[in-house]
Amino acid sequence: MYSDLLANLNPEQREAVTLPPVNPHGQAQSALILAGAGSGKTRVLTTRIAWLIQTGQVSPIGVLAVTFTNKAAKEMMVRLSAMLPINTRGMWIGTFHGLCNRLLRAHHKEAGLPSTFQILDTQDQLSAIKRLLKGLKVDDEKYPPKQLQYFIAHAKERGQRAKDLAVGDDFQAKMAQLYGAYDEQCQREGVVDFAELLLRSYELLKHSEPIRTHYQERFRHILIDEFQDTNALQYAWLKLLSGHDASRVNVSGMGTSAVFAVGDDDQSIYAFRGADVENMRLYEKQFHPLLVKLEQNYRSHGHILDTANHLIANNSERLGKNLRTDAGHGEPVRIYDAPSDHAEAAWLVEEIKALVNSGIKRTEIALLYRSNAQSRIIEHNLFSAAIPYRVYGGLRFFERAEIKHALAYLRLLENPNDDTSFSRVVNFPTRGIGARSIEALQDAARAQQCSLYSAASSLEGKAGATLGGFIRLVDHMREATRHNTLPETVEFVIQHSGLIQHYLSEREGQDRVENLQELINAATAFIAEEGYGQDAAAAMLPGENAPGVVEVSPLAAFLSHASLEAGDNQAQAGQDAVQLMTVHSAKGLEFTAVFITGLEEGLFPHENSINEQDGLEEERRLMYVAITRAKERLYLSHTQSRMLHGQVRYNMPSRFLEELPSDSLKWLTPKAKDARWGGNSRSGSTWQDGYTRQREYESNDFFDSGSERQRPVKRVGSASMEVKRLASPPRGDYPFKIGQNVFHTKFGEGRVTGLEGVDTDARAQVNFKRHGIKWLQLSIAKLAAID
DNA sequence: ATGCCAATACTTTTT
DNA sequence: GTATTGGCAT
Numbered sequence: 001m002y003s004d005l006l007a008n009l010n011p012e013q014r015e016a017v018t019l020p021p022v023n024p025h026g027q028a029q030s031a032l033i034l035a036g037a038g039s040g041k042t043r044v045l046t047t048r049i050a051w052l053i054q055t056g057q058v059s060p061i062g063v064l065a066v067t068f069t070n071k072a073a074k075e076m077m078v079r080l081s082a083m084l085p086i087n088t089r090g091m092w093i094g095t096f097h098g099l100c101n102r103l104l105r106a107h108h109k110e111a112g113l114p115s116t117f118q119i120l121d122t123q124d125q126l127s128a129i130k131r132l133l134k135g136l137k138v139d140d141e142k143y144p145p146k147q148l149q150y151f152i153a154h155a156k157e158r159g160q161r162a163k164d165l166a167v168g169d170d171f172q173a174k175m176a177q178l179y180g181a182y183d184e185q186c187q188r189e190g191v192v193d194f195a196e197l198l199l200r201s202y203e204l205l206k207h208s209e210p211i212r213t214h215y216q217e218r219f220r221h222i223l224i225d226e227f228q229d230t231n232a233l234q235y236a237w238l239k240l241l242s243g244h245d246a247s248r249v250n251v252s253g254m255g256t257s258a259v260f261a262v263g264d265d266d267q268s269i270y271a272f273r274g275a276d277v278e279n280m281r282l283y284e285k286q287f288h289p290l291l292v293k294l295e296q297n298y299r300s301h302g303h304i305l306d307t308a309n310h311l312i313a314n315n316s317e318r319l320g321k322n323l324r325t326d327a328g329h330g331e332p333v334r335i336y337d338a339p340s341d342h343a344e345a346a347w348l349v350e351e352i353k354a355l356v357n358s359g360i361k362r363t364e365i366a367l368l369y370r371s372n373a374q375s376r377i378i379e380h381n382l383f384s385a386a387i388p389y390r391v392y393g394g395l396r397f398f399e400r401a402e403i404k405h406a407l408a409y410l411r412l413l414e415n416p417n418d419d420t421s422f423s424r425v426v427n428f429p430t431r432g433i434g435a436r437s438i439e440a441l442q443d444a445a446r447a448q449q450c451s452l453y454s455a456a457s458s459l460e461g462k463a464g465a466t467l468g469g470f471i472r473l474v475d476h477m478r479e480a481t482r483h484n485t486l487p488e489t490v491e492f493v494i495q496h497s498g499l500i501q502h503y504l505s506e507r508e509g510q511d512r513v514e515n516l517q518e519l520i521n522a523a524t525a526f527i528a529e530e531g532y533g534q535d536a537a538a539a540m541l542p543g544e545n546a547p548g549v550v551e552v553s554p555l556a557a558f559l560s561h562a563s564l565e566a567g568d569n570q571a572q573a574g575q576d577a578v579q580l581m582t583v584h585s586a587k588g589l590e591f592t593a594v595f596i597t598g599l600e601e602g603l604f605p606h607e608n609s610i611n612e613q614d615g616l617e618e619e620r621r622l623m624y625v626a627i628t629r630a631k632e633r634l635y636l637s638h639t640q641s642r643m644l645h646g647q648v649r650y651n652m653p654s655r656f657l658e659e660l661p662s663d664s665l666k667w668l669t670p671k672a673k674d675a676r677w678g679g680n681s682r683s684g685s686t687w688q689d690g691y692t693r694q695r696e697y698e699s700n701d702f703f704d705s706g707s708e709r710q711r712p713v714k715r716v717g718s719a720s721m722e723v724k725r726l727a728s729p730p731r732g733d734y735p736f737k738i739g740q741n742v743f744h745t746k747f748g749e750g751r752v753t754g755l756e757g758v759d760t761d762a763r764a765q766v767n768f769k770r771h772g773i774k775w776l777q778l779s780i781a782k783l784a785a786i787d
Numbered sequence: 788a789t790g791c792c793a794a795t796a797c798t799t800t801t802t
Numbered sequence: 803g804t805a806t807t808g809g810c811a812t
Binding site: 788789790791792793794795796797 | 803804805806807808809810811812
């Protein structure tokens with residue numbers, strides 16, 4: 001029967017998958033799966049759904065599965081269809097935002113939204129806020145739009161409307177007032193931001209008893225991925241939908257639904273955007289889940305796992321979990337201390353060449369960094385060395401300016417009251433409608449309490465005439481495409497809006513023209529793949545007639561799709577390329593070899609997080625995530641000087657390096673220890689230990705120490721780097737260390753920021769508090785160390 | 788209305 | 803170092 005589903009699971013995975021969803025009293029039984037990195041989390045989640053369905057405990061209709069990313073949702077559907085002969089498309093598997101969108105589309109009336117409501121992405125939201133502030137004549141120096149955006153998002157993520165906010169000082173009161181005005185503006189325009197999708201559907205369920213009861217009774221099983229990343233609102237949503245907030249009317253003795261939550265508190269790295277690990281503890285208290293820990297790691301070799309475990313043990317707020325592996329110790333974790341960011345990047349290049357020579361594919365090599373700014377110099381070096389690479393992050397397809405412009409026209413076809421879209425394209429391409437006309441229009445709109453679009457017809461004079469032309473253009477496009485297919489509509493709009501012509505006449509507009517063409521392809525692909533009509537049909541309330549009563553137009557569905565799934569951001573996809581990304585975006589991925597770069601105080605842990613306990617623990621979890629991405633080889637590097645924000649900075653090595661188990665480490669740069677750590681306040685024992693260990697390894701060959709998988713060894717890479725380093729003056733020979741505080745009789749206090757030269761030519765670069773950076777000849781200058 | 792230069796700031800990111 | 807923005811000149 002279903003035994004084949006469970007065949008390839010280990011005992012703890014099997015236990016998790018087959019946990020009884022009902023307790024001995026016949027009530028729904030929830031579960032919490034603490035799933036460590038690389039422990040087969042997605043597999044357990046997917047198999048759980050398949051098992052529930054195959055054993056007849058629920059029909060596909062009764063399952064709700066929530067993820068955070070579209071990628072995870074898609075993967076779940078693909079895996080599920082591979083396990084069971086069912087159509088996953090009609091199932092409620094998706095992201096929080098995607099599912100809420102589905103809910104609101106189906107019940108837009110009850111939710112107080114027009115059927116054509118549009119979704120604002122982060123960019124759109126910011127421009128809506130700027131427009132609001134301008135309209136209200138609010139000083140945006142005093143109330144920065146970005147800050148207000150953050151304020152609104154966080155309030156919504158806590159489930160709070162403007163009126164719910166406790167007013168502290170005047171500033172808070174004003175922010176709350178602006179929040180209220182923003183919501184009114186969105187309502188008027190028929191748009192919702194990302195957080196609103198969640199809050200609105202939460203309120204819909206809360207206030208509409210029939211709808212709530214319908215969905216509560218329908219979804220007997222709710223499964224949720226990456227539970228540690230949920231925010232307060234998502235948790236409340238989950239509680240409400242599963243009936244755990246006592247809202248469920250116990251008519252048919254339905255009780256609550258069984259929630260199956262999978263998460264890893266050690267991988268909670270999104271507190272900065274509202275995620276709250278506390279939800280895991282709350283969940284334990286309020287849902288009384290059965291607990292299963294998945295601690296068997298299938299990804300990393302022993303030394304790597306030991307390193308991760310050792311590091312994360314320094315965190316105090318943990319649910320407690322330790323990963324183990326059956327794989328051997330493997331390679332030690334290698335640490336490189338570079339004198340500069342240039343040297344670090346050069347070392348990376350050499351090391352990558354060596355790895356590639358040893359047979360590792362470039363796509364299996366990841367270069368991780370804490371912040372995007374660090375990628376530039378690495379890219380530069382990779383480029384010079386002709387090593388193909390791919391950078392993650394940055395603008396995605398649907399976020400590109402030209403695409404947003406085209407989408408804005410399309411949105412105006414659907415919903416002319418969308419002032420954000422209106423403002424975006426009313427004068428793009430330029431058609432002689434400048435700031436003055438817009439201002440007049442906004443005044444008129446405010447006076448009439450209507451949208452810019454509606455106000456345009458009331459405007460007199462020259463401004464009225466040019467605006468009238470724009471209105472006619474949009475109306476014409478709407479009429480002309482009424483019976484067109486979606487791709488035809490898209491093509492018509494990018495032609496007749498003048499976007500194509502505009503970019504064709506621009507010197508560097510060719511890429512943009514190509515992207516616009518690509519948008520037509522995206523529309524074609526969307527129609528072919530998505531089956532957009534099914535969302536609404538699947539959301540039908542019982543008693544409603546045939547599917548399709550709530551008709552969603554292909555265009556509306558495509559626009560939602562564009563907002564909710566901004567698309568891939570692969571600029572240089574395709575070939576076998578080294579992968580560059582931030583640690584955050586590496587979450588959920590794995591690589592044969594991983595380099596974690598820039599392990600310096602102030603960078604990683606980041607200086608903005610260093611002062612609070614919570615912030616530092618999140619940084620440590622981030623480091624934990626980074627380490628556990630590696631399967632076979634892990635490299636850590638830090639530099640003594642680094643160009644940041646246009647000036648050179650001198651950072652101490654990251655405290656995290658001290659928190660790693662010395663038995664698993666191999667230092668590639670022995671002198672670093674003396675130069676950097678000697679006079680430092682940090683506890684020395686680990687480092688003494690690490691140092692001796694390092695010397696032991698030094699005589700070994702680079703590529704075959706303890707490796708169970710032998711590869712042809714080439715003595716390049718770090719080996720050659722070490723020779724180069726030995727040829728230069730040993731840094732330990734200086735009477736001072738970089739980072740050390742010194743005193744000069746004339747210049748006063750300062751800090752050593754650089755050392756170079758030998759013998760009488762030995763010089764120190766010192767950054768004096770009062771006199772700035774100076775080079776001093778050590779044989780002459782009277783420098784004294786300060787302790 | 789538009790284009791250019793200087794001043795500014797700048798973790799992490801999905802939806 | 804670079805992207806964005808605001809002010810000023812054309």
